[in-house]
Amino acid sequence: xxxxxxxxxxxxxxxxxxxxxxxxxxxxxxxxxxxxxxxxxxxxxxxxxxxxxxxxxxxxxxxxxxxxxxxxxxxxxxxxxxxxxxxxxxxxxxxxxxxxxxxxxxxxxxxxxxxxxxxxxxxxxxxxxxxxxxxxxxxxxxxxxxxxxxxxxxxxxxxxxxxxxxxxxxxxxxxxxxxxxxxxxxxxxxxxxxxxxxxxxxxxxxxxxxxxxxxx
Amino acid sequence: xxxxxxxxxxxxxxxxxxxxxxxxxxxxxxxxxxxxxxxxxxxxxxxxxxxxxxxxxxxxxxxxxxxxxxxxxxxxxxxxxxxxxxxxxxxxxxxxxxxxxxxxxxxxxxxxxxxxxxxxxxxxxxxxxxxxxxxxxxxxxxxxxxxxxxxxxxxxxxxxxxxxxxxxxxxxxxxxxxxxxxxxxxxxxxxxxxxxxxxxxxxxxxxxxxxxxxxx
DNA sequence: CAGAAATTTGACCAGTTGGAAAAAATGTTA
DNA sequence: TAACATTTTTTCCAACTGGTCAAATTTCTG
Numbered sequence: 001x002x003x004x005x006x007x008x009x010x011x012x013x014x015x016x017x018x019x020x021x022x023x024x025x026x027x028x029x030x031x032x033x034x035x036x037x038x039x040x041x042x043x044x045x046x047x048x049x050x051x052x053x054x055x056x057x058x059x060x061x062x063x064x065x066x067x068x069x070x071x072x073x074x075x076x077x078x079x080x081x082x083x084x085x086x087x088x089x090x091x092x093x094x095x096x097x098x099x100x101x102x103x104x105x106x107x108x109x110x111x112x113x114x115x116x117x118x119x120x121x122x123x124x125x126x127x128x129x130x131x132x133x134x135x136x137x138x139x140x141x142x143x144x145x146x147x148x149x150x151x152x153x154x155x156x157x158x159x160x161x162x163x164x165x166x167x168x169x170x171x172x173x174x175x176x177x178x179x180x181x182x183x184x185x186x187x188x189x190x191x192x193x194x195x196x197x198x199x200x201x202x203x204x205x206x207x208x209x210x211x212x213x214x215x216x
Numbered sequence: 217x218x219x220x221x222x223x224x225x226x227x228x229x230x231x232x233x234x235x236x237x238x239x240x241x242x243x244x245x246x247x248x249x250x251x252x253x254x255x256x257x258x259x260x261x262x263x264x265x266x267x268x269x270x271x272x273x274x275x276x277x278x279x280x281x282x283x284x285x286x287x288x289x290x291x292x293x294x295x296x297x298x299x300x301x302x303x304x305x306x307x308x309x310x311x312x313x314x315x316x317x318x319x320x321x322x323x324x325x326x327x328x329x330x331x332x333x334x335x336x337x338x339x340x341x342x343x344x345x346x347x348x349x350x351x352x353x354x355x356x357x358x359x360x361x362x363x364x365x366x367x368x369x370x371x372x373x374x375x376x377x378x379x380x381x382x383x384x385x386x387x388x389x390x391x392x393x394x395x396x397x398x399x400x401x402x403x404x405x406x407x408x409x410x411x412x413x414x415x416x417x418x419x420x421x422x423x424x425x426x427x428x429x430x431x432x
Numbered sequence: 433c434a435g436a437a438a439t440t441t442g443a444c445c446a447g448t449t450g451g452a453a454a455a456a457a458t459g460t461t462a
Numbered sequence: 463t464a465a466c467a468t469t470t471t472t473t474c475c476a477a478c479t480g481g482t483c484a485a486a487t488t489t490c491t492g
Contacts, residue, residue: 016437016438016439016489016490018438018439018489019438019439022439035339036339036340036341037254037256037257037340038253038254038256038257038336038339039257040253040254040256040257041253041254041255041256041257042256043478043479043480044479044480044481045478045479045480053440054440054441054442055480055481056440056441056442056481056482056483057439057440057441059480059481059482060438060439060440063481064480064481065480065481116339119335119339119394119395120254120339122394122395122396122397122398123251123252123254123332123335123336123339123394124252124253124257125252125397126397126398126401130397130401133397133398133401133402134401137398137401137402138401138402138404141402142402158426160419160422160423161415161418161419163402163403163407164415164416164419164420165419165423167388167391167392167395167399167402167416168388168391168419168420168423170391170395171387171388171390171391171395172383172384172387172388174387175383175384175386175387176383178335178338178339179335179338179383179386179387180338181338181341181342181346181349182338182342182349182353183383185342185346185349185350185353185354186349186353186354186357186358186379186383187379188354191379199377199380200380200383202377203376203377203380203381203384204380204384206376206427207376207381207384207423207424207427208423208427210374210426210427211422211423211424211426211427232459232460232467232468232469235468235469238469259448259449259450260449260450260451261448261449261450269470270470270471270472271450271451272451272452272453272470272471272472272473273469273470273471275450275451275452276468276469276470277469279451280450280451281450281451
């Protein structure tokens, strides 16, 4: 019984150059399609065409549509949580929060497709990511909420709900990726250009910082 | 040549009782399915089953899948803009903004499916709603942004970017509908119950009001 | 370069999809 | 209740879907 040619078979034969290259191309193409149409709305043919190859050829590298989606989703979830992980309990509270917001907004600017992939998954009830949400994510947010709370107790930031604070940072920053069409349409030609992210950064800093300055 | 039975045919024969009832049932079922799977991900069979009828029977009331979606989207867009329309330039600035936020949050709570339908449309680049975005919506937001700006000039609210202020209200409130799974997962059993909307209301009021109090 | 391994292609398949057509059943009204 | 209009069901179809398979081609390695 010879080892099957399919690179995803058991015996983990080292990947060839072509395998690495093509898999990257496929994942990139799939990210385009999935982020735009969601899992069910995306077709293998679409992804294959975007990747510049035939459908059977694509399926030579990834055994199924679900497999591509899974890989995309897990690597994205990891990337997505990085900014929050970096929130440092030993740092200065206000600058820490400020740069968390900045990092999240940069993610929305630099990885809009990943943001939309995530949003699609959420809209569908997170069928593939619910375990991560209830496990890793819940844990991480719980930890950081405690950090925020300790800052509040020390009077370093205003007293507020740490969970909803995190939600509102997520919501406001990801909005610029997920609802990009709307943002552009409303701002129009004049203000909808690349400068919109800097405007958003300025605005959000103002919004959160003034709301969080310790009072009294 | 007799008038065709199909209720969508030209000669606008008055709708029967059954037509009104069934169309409502279909639209409700379609809202469930479209909001969960997006346009491409939804199937007529799914909608028909959710509506408790056969596919050809459903197609007797709506000529095509796209027709249902169009109708759903237009009536939703109208509902969706209502709260902003009500923002009254003659009212007291702070209470006006406060109740705008409250109304938007109530919409997220009471019409989560509509919110998700809208979000799906945005994620896909608004293929069916782009005209509304660039027309009615842009106009409306432009008007209200001017109202906000006049309030700023009168020193009634803090100086900030009125467009991004509106965006951030949209983002934070709709988040509780669109990312509901995530919100629940993170808050857990104890805090993820029905009370989460009141918590959110309190938090958002705090966030925006303190950020908007006139300084000086 | 020869042979082996890896890659690509074309033909194919069974299940699903949106939708059409006509017959059958049901409802409405004179 | 008979005639008519409306509604529902049954049957069907062509296009599309995710995926398989063997053959042909290309790339790698000794």
